Amino acid sequence: MSAIDIRNLDVWFGSGAERALAVKDVSFQVADGESFGLVGESGSGKSTILRAIAGLVPTWSGEMKVAGEALGTRRSKAFYRKVQMVFQDPYASLHPRQTVDRVLSEAMGLHGVQDVDKRIGRLLDDVGLGAGFRFRYPHQLSGGQRQRVAIARSLACDPSILLLDEPTSALDVSVQAEILNLLTDLREEHKLTYVMVSHDLGVVGHLCERIGVMKEGRFVEVLAVDDMRKRKAKDPYTRHLLDSSINSVR
Numbered sequence: 509m510s511a512i513d514i515r516n517l518d519v520w521f522g523s524g525a526e527r528a529l530a531v532k533d534v535s536f537q538v539a540d541g542e543s544f545g546l547v548g549e550s551g552s553g554k555s556t557i558l559r560a561i562a563g564l565v566p567t568w569s570g571e572m573k574v575a576g577e578a579l580g581t582r583r584s585k586a587f588y589r590k591v592q593m594v595f596q597d598p599y600a601s602l603h604p605r606q607t608v609d610r611v612l613s614e615a616m617g618l619h620g621v622q623d624v625d626k627r628i629g630r631l632l633d634d635v636g637l638g639a640g641f642r643f644r645y646p647h648q649l650s651g652g653q654r655q656r657v658a659i660a661r662s663l664a665c666d667p668s669i670l671l672l673d674e675p676t677s678a679l680d681v682s683v684q685a686e687i688l689n690l691l692t693d694l695r696e697e698h699k700l701t702y703v704m705v706s707h708d709l710g711v712v713g714h715l716c717e718r719i720g721v722m723k724e725g726r727f728v729e730v731l732a733v734d735d736m737r738k739r740k741a742k743d744p745y746t747r748h749l750l751d752s753s754i755n756s757v758r
């Protein structure tokens with residue numbers, strides 16, 4: 509059984525004459541423990557797919573299954589125990605007046621997690637921050653540290669799937685690799701499945717096994733990252749993307 513199974517997904521915004529189809533007939537499956545990347549130019553529909561899976565866009569048709577369960581228009585609490593999202597901008601995603609402790613304990617409280625004290629300590633260690641960060645406020649943290657807190661929050665209820673929306677693109681280049689390495693380690697330690705959006709082929713090459721290449725709402729190709737490195741793309745648009753990011757794909 510796939511962790512994620514998407515078939516013939518259409519997602520639209522607006523209605524009547526204003527209706528715009530942002531995702532068109534997209535199908536893909538992500539195996540348990542796999543990391544799947546969504547790449548393509550700005551506006552091609554990558555984030556909209558993640559948001560539709562997460563239940564943040566109600567206007568869609570097709571079939572979406574998570575761990576074998578078909579998704580409807582609403583997401584249950586049980587869904588959010590299994591599936592969590594990490595957003596691009598760690599500056600916008602943390603409440604300025606909440607300490608790290610509060611952010612994490614609220615996330616645990618929502619899902620009835622036991623042993624909160626011990627788990628916060630463990631999570632802070634897992635994301636490489638440690639107990640010294642527990643009572644800090646966001647303004648006392650760097651961008652990379654904030655993204656570590658956001659990742660810790662996403663793991664607070666022990667999910668099995670993370671939806672990662674450009675998790676490193678708001679960060680300084682020097683910090684991006686640290687966060688990618690952290691995500692690589694966490695995937696292994698927590699047995700996670702990832703779906704990650706990025707416009708950077710170097711980033712998906714680092715973290716993913718396969719990628720879906722998007723153009724104007726459609727998948728033009730699904731490709732193994734090994735084939736991406738060997739420049740074995742079939743579709744001319746994928747080849748164009750690869751050629752234009754020749755330095756970042758190794």
Ligand SMILES: Nc1ncnc2c1ncn2[C@@H]1O[C@H](COP(=O)(O)OP(=O)(O)OP(=O)(O)O)[C@@H](O)[C@H]1O
Nearest residue numbers: 521522530548549550551552553554555556557707
């Ligand atoms: N809330 C919304 N209302 C109307 N249109 C939207 C909304 N969100 C996205 N769109 C449109 O849907 C299309 C796909 O957007 P989406 O953000 O998924 O692209 P993307 O590939 O993730 O781009 P980027 O890399 O710039 O984030 C775009 O044309 C965008 O303008």
